[in-house]
Amino acid sequence: MEIQDAIHVFGDYQLWLIIIGLGFLCATVLPRLLAEYPFAMPIVLLVLGYLAIELPLGLTAPDPKIQGKYAEHLTEIGVIISLMGAGLNIDRPFNFKTWNVTWRLLGITMVITIALAAFVGWAIAAFVLKLLPYC
Numbered sequence: 001m002e003i004q005d006a007i008h009v010f011g012d013y014q015l016w017l018i019i020i021g022l023g024f025l026c027a028t029v030l031p032r033l034l035a036e037y038p039f040a041m042p043i044v045l046l047v048l049g050y051l052a053i054e055l056p057l058g059l060t061a062p063d064p065k066i067q068g069k070y071a072e073h074l075t076e077i078g079v080i081i082s083l084m085g086a087g088l089n090i091d092r093p094f095n096f097k098t099w100n101v102t103w104r105l106l107g108i109t110m111v112i113t114i115a116l117a118a119f120v121g122w123a124i125a126a127f128v129l130k131l132l133p134y135c
Contacts, residue, residue: 019052 026048030041053061064071092098 015057023048 023045026045027041030044034041034044062071090102092102096103
């Protein structure tokens with residue numbers, strides 16, 4: 001049985017479940033495998049996701065314009081999981097003295113980063129909109 005025949009046995013939904021399950025498996029195994037290498041785990045997972053779409057498996061690439069709500073919810077889940085992982089990595093007993101750096105990161109650095117990202121996005125959008133009449 002060739003790969004194309006095996007893929008047609010599964011529906012598109014089951015194939016996506018297999019790919020997502022493999023992604024979770026990689027997300028749990030990769031940190032230990034990549035500990036000695038200068039690769040970041042999100043980059044490796046991004047490449048694996050790209051390869052999953054580009055392989056001749058008959059999968060269509062998701063389109064954020066058509067499936068905008070799904071893309072929005074998936075990014076929200078990604079942010080929640082990332083924040084939960086970062087929070088679990090804080091290995092300090094909870095009191096104000098040991099969490100001084102954490103409070104500064106949350107209260108100052110995060111606010112400044114969000115404001116700068118919003119400003120850069122706004123500036124790029126304004127620049128692109130000014131260029132549109134000339135295209």
